Amino acid sequence: MDKQAxxxxxxxxxxRDLPKPQVKYQGPEYSMSFACCECKTSNMRQFNLEPCHYPKVIECPVCKGVAVNLGRHFKPPKKSDTAQWKKVEFLIEHGFVFQKIRLIKNSYESVPYPETLAQAKEFVVKYETYAVKTPYNKTIQ
Ligand SMILES: [Zn+2]
Structure with a gap:
């Protein structure tokens, strides 16, 4: 066998033996919001994990209730904004934790989340098939 071969x-x-490149999901872009509808608080948390392995819930640091992972894009309403928190709770109950809803697979376009509780009621029906199991969920077990 010659040298070239x-x-x-x-x-x-x-x-073949080359290890798969390690992608690090660190940094503020992978901070997730954990929201508690009981005491209407939201906390940003970062874990040394891939985003898909982030916990779905954590213990609420304020009331020790359930704080739900609402991902990176969740903007918590003001504590005093009861209507908005009701909407958030309603969405979570119905399997919408601010996950991206893409009508076209792999598309960057995603459906905007409803702005009011009334809109949310239509939203959960319209996008029912995109609902996920959530800790507050009453429709999917
Ligand atoms: Zn709480």
Whole structure:
């Protein structure tokens, strides 16, 4: 076997053994909001995990209730904004934890979340198939 052939083989073997590149999901872009509808608070949390392995819930640091992972894009309403918190709770109950709803797979376009409770009531029906199991969920068990 000449040198070139050996090199080729070695390179081939090398490629096969090459570890998969480690993607680090650290940094503020992967902070997730955990919201508690009981005491109407939201906390940003970061874990040294891939986002898909982030906990779905944590213990609410304020009331020790259930704080739900609402992802990166959740903007918590003001504590005094009861109507908005009702909407958030309603969405969570129906399986919408501010996950992206993409009508076209792999598309960047996603459906905007409802702004009011009334809109949310239509929203959960219209996008029922996108609902996920959530700790507050009463429709999917
Ligand atoms: Zn709480």
């Amino acid at each position: 050996r090199m080729k083989l070695r390179r081939k073997a090398g490629y």
